[in-house]
Amino acid sequence: MVERTRFNDSDCPVARSVDTIGDWWSLLIVRDAFDGSRRFGEFQRGLGVAKNILAARLRSLVAAGVLDTVPASDGSAYQEYVLTPKGQGLFPVIVALRQWGEQNLFAPGEPHSEMVDRRQGRPLRALEVRSADGRRLDADDTAVNKVG
Helix, strand or coil, X not given: CCCCCCCCCCCCHHHHHHHHHCCHHHHHHHHHHHCCCCCHHHHHHHHCXXXXXXXXXXXXXXXXXXXXXXXXXXXXXXXEEEECHHHHCCHHHHHHHHHHHHHHCCCCCCCCCCCECCXXXXXXXXXXXXXXXXXXXXXXXXXXXXXX
């Protein structure tokens, strides 16, 4: 089997991020954690992923500090998975992927799930990238200062 290329020591933040959460199962696990899944069985039922793959991804996300394990809230012998502050920081990433998918992967009028403001029940405004002074930025307005 070919060994996976690792980017955990790259000087690029995107490469390091992809190394940690870039496979689809990990992102879907994080999505489901935001939606309230906490137990192995909940993730497995919701995703339909093989148990060995799910176990490996959960271990990886815990090792990376994205998820933590805590005793089950019902006092049983099970453990639950909760997002750490590092994992909570992925919320804008999940929203951005959702909004990109809504704009680009559905036909007009095609039904899909929708994220709404819990208090108002209304769809979220599209995410925007802003400069330090508040200006809206597009890709042409930015540059990457590379190391070395």
